Amino acid sequence: MEIKEKEILRELKKYRERDLKYEDGKILGSMCSKPHPISKKIVEMFLESNLGDPGLFPGTKELEGEVIKSIGNILNNKNPFGYIISGGTEANITAMRVIKKISRGKKGKDKDKKANIILPETAHFSFEKAKDMMDLNYISPPLDKNYIMDVKYLKDYIEDKREKHGIDGIVAIAGCTELGTIDNVLELSKIAKEHNIYIHVDAAFGGFVIPFLEERYRLENYNYEFDFSLENVFSITIDPHKMGLAPIPAGGIVFKDYSFKKYLDVEAPYLTDTYQATLIGTRTGIGVATTWALMKLLGSEGYREIVSKCMDNSYYLIKKMKEYGFEKVITPVLNIVTIKDEDPLRTSLMLRDMGWYVSMCRCVDALRIIVMPHINKEHIDNFIEALSQCKRD
Ligand SMILES: Cc1ncc(COP(=O)(O)O)c(C=O)c1O
Structure with missing residues (x-):
């Protein structure tokens, strides 16, 4: 040297x-x-990969598809669509972008009105960043005695205020940053189905914990369901770089299916793929490769x-x-x-x-x-x- x-x-x-x-x-x-420890070797192998220009890195791109499929499997989704991105922050902002786009489409001539989104008081601060960027209006119901969103309050609120304001989305948290609590996504899903509301679940932390939580650690009368098996759950944040043990950066955003891509796509004419959907353009494939390896190795x-x-x-x-x-x-x-x-x-x-x-x-x-x-x-x-x-x- x-x-x-x-x-x-x-x-x-x-x-x-x-x-x-x-x-x-x-x-x-x-x-x-x-x-x-396996990450070290993989980081070196994928050092120059760039999924911002996937036509140049077709092998890494295929791996990303496989990882999203494997994550889809643990989230009860056979047709998942999504990306391994920089982290939970980017994943949550991406989901808010989709809700904002859908709300604009619905609002027609009022398309510049804010999107109304139910957000738990315990939500991660990444949602504040999304609000700054997209002019969102958050409504935060009080917490119940278990420190999760009060579902009864929410139901009444939506029934009362819906006609006046229109609710465009509900964010639920599966493993909240402060306390690790899980919103009652089962009940939220029933409300969302009835009123045709999009649910985004932030399982940045809980996504690699809850599916693997043995019965003996589950509390009585607590609802642990949070995934795509519940109606109107259309997107989930799930980060391999938290409990998935992948090196940073490896966040995950997964949608119910490919149809959500159209809300994210922007034209990228000078790249190998003519549309780009992720917020970050140039992005490493290291998170994809390490997550792929760990899901295979650990199972x-x-x-x-x-x-x-x-x-x-x-x-x-x-x-x-x-x-x-x-x-x-x-x-x-x-x-x-x-x-x-x-x-x-x-x-x-x-x-x-x-x-x-x-x-x-x-x-x-x-x-x-x-x-x-x-x-x-x-x-x-x-x-x-x-x-x-x-x-x-
Ligand atoms: C529930 C939740 N969502 C999102 C995030 C943001 O993740 P990141 O720091 O990877 O952007 C965190 C981080 O702690 C989190 O706990």
Whole structure:
């Protein structure tokens, strides 16, 4: 290796060494984890792939079709259409773009009126970005006692206000960022069917958890259904770079079928494919290839094991919290644990000074721990000790 190259790499290493490492177990508030080791080889193999110009990369493009089919399989959809894109943010913005286009078509001469979309209070902030770009009007029903959208309120609201405003879409969350709760998509689907409303499900986190969640972790009387088997669910965000263990960037947007492509297509005359549907033009095929490989390598059984380990560790954390006198906000639905705290900002900053990175909820005064695959029981023991030390100081 040339001296200059060696120096540059040495320099880069110095920067990289300042980053936290998942395996140290101190990252407790991230929805990403250490990518599966097979990813390294694949990243190198697909380094120059560009799905923005798919005619030049027909092999990678075919892989994308296969990945969407496999994801369709876990979401109960035999004819899925979609893309592996930069992340959940892009996926949610893409879905809002479709709702906006459909609403424009329906509104005719009033096409410049805002699209009215029901959005849970617990929705990820990516929807705020969509609102800025597309001038959407969000209506947020209150949360019920389980921290999910109050379906009864919503039903009454739609029946009351529909004639006046028209509801163009409902966003439901399957694994909300703060608490891991799942909206009652089954009931929402009945309302949407009756009133011909589009449902987008944000399963960016839950998409690679809920289908693999063993019966023993499922809460009684809780509705876990969220996929295309429910009527009027027309699109789902599902991110391989969260619980799918793919390296970043690998987000997923999946539609019920190919007919939704027309809402996204723009002419791209100077490319090999004359239409482009994704928000991002030039885009890597690395997410496609790594997701394809991981779904083959791990399969349902592998993902089930990963999810079970995370759920066991979530319950272990709950047990330790109890021993140390900390209270949870809810019994974990997925591998997200909440810890009640009067001043979560202060506590999280104290923890950060001790090297622990946790995050906070917005909808309730609490810390939130995402029990990702890189967290083990020893990390949990050490964390609880640190947390109780914060409370003593
Ligand atoms: C439910 C949900 N949707 C969307 C996103 C955005 O995903 P990304 O950060 O990959 O853009 C997140 C991120 O945490 C999320 O939790």
